[in-house]
Amino acid sequence: MKITIDGKKVEAKRWDTVLTAARRAGIAIPSLCQLDSLENVGACRLCMVEVNHPHWRGAKLVTACEYPVESGLEVITTSEEVLRLRRANLDLLLARAPESRRLQQMSAEMGLEQSGYVRPDKGTACILCMLCTRVCEKLGCNAIAPAGRGLDKRIDTPFGGYPDTCIGCGACAAICPVDCIEMTDTAKTRTIWGRTFEFVKCAECGTPVITVEYRDYAIAHRSLPADYYNECSDCKRRKLAVKFAKVGG
Numbered sequence: 001m002k003i004t005i006d007g008k009k010v011e012a013k014r015w016d017t018v019l020t021a022a023r024r025a026g027i028a029i030p031s032l033c034q035l036d037s038l039e040n041v042g043a044c045r046l047c048m049v050e051v052n053h054p055h056w057r058g059a060k061l062v063t064a065c066e067y068p069v070e071s072g073l074e075v076i077t078t079s080e081e082v083l084r085l086r087r088a089n090l091d092l093l094l095a096r097a098p099e100s101r102r103l104q105q106m107s108a109e110m111g112l113e114q115s116g117y118v119r120p121d122k123g124t125a126c127i128l129c130m131l132c133t134r135v136c137e138k139l140g141c142n143a144i145a146p147a148g149r150g151l152d153k154r155i156d157t158p159f160g161g162y163p164d165t166c167i168g169c170g171a172c173a174a175i176c177p178v179d180c181i182e183m184t185d186t187a188k189t190r191t192i193w194g195r196t197f198e199f200v201k202c203a204e205c206g207t208p209v210i211t212v213e214y215r216d217y218a219i220a221h222r223s224l225p226a227d228y229y230n231e232c233s234d235c236k237r238r239k240l241a242v243k244f245a246k247v248g249g
């Protein structure tokens, strides 16, 4: 189907959102809480766009990551109102996480020098984008979830207690756009969400490969051979290269 984005005719697929169609056409729309493999929740509101249709009575403002395309849709990504709303939303996020490099970079791109808001509390920098909970859910662990309300809303383990189902994979910390999930790795252990995990060490070089719980979980759920994580990927690659060299030689 055809839609129009900023006056340009764009081919869109039936299940596209405005954001995916725009990206495919090389039209940039800022986004923070969207990841293709995760369900969209429209948390950051930075992807606001204006949509209109010849059959409608007027335009509306929507989040591009959630809005499904339809034939004849007209999208404007840079109207004054769109830019004002994006900046206002970014201003609020920046007030929560002023140290975030990612937010600082987006602020510079959107012409926002610093947040106009002052936080009433000194809480975590979490911007509640829910990327961490969505990736945890996608992995099937559900070790963390939103808790509390209003200013007290936060991401936490069930009842703030021991995260039984956490496997220490670190995906939540890796995906966090404001780096606010504490994860401490040593040569032997990883500590995250108040729980400490032992690492599986590479049988060749001793490098930490993955936590014991993550290994067991991955082997059980991905039909991998039991010795799959016995060696780190560098050692596996090195061994493979030696093998190929012998075959070639």
Ligand code: FES
Residues within 6 Å of the ligand: 030, 031, 032, 033, 034, 041, 042, 043, 044, 045, 046, 047, 048, 063, 064, 065, 066
């Ligand atoms: S990317 Fe659309 S709301 Fe965050």
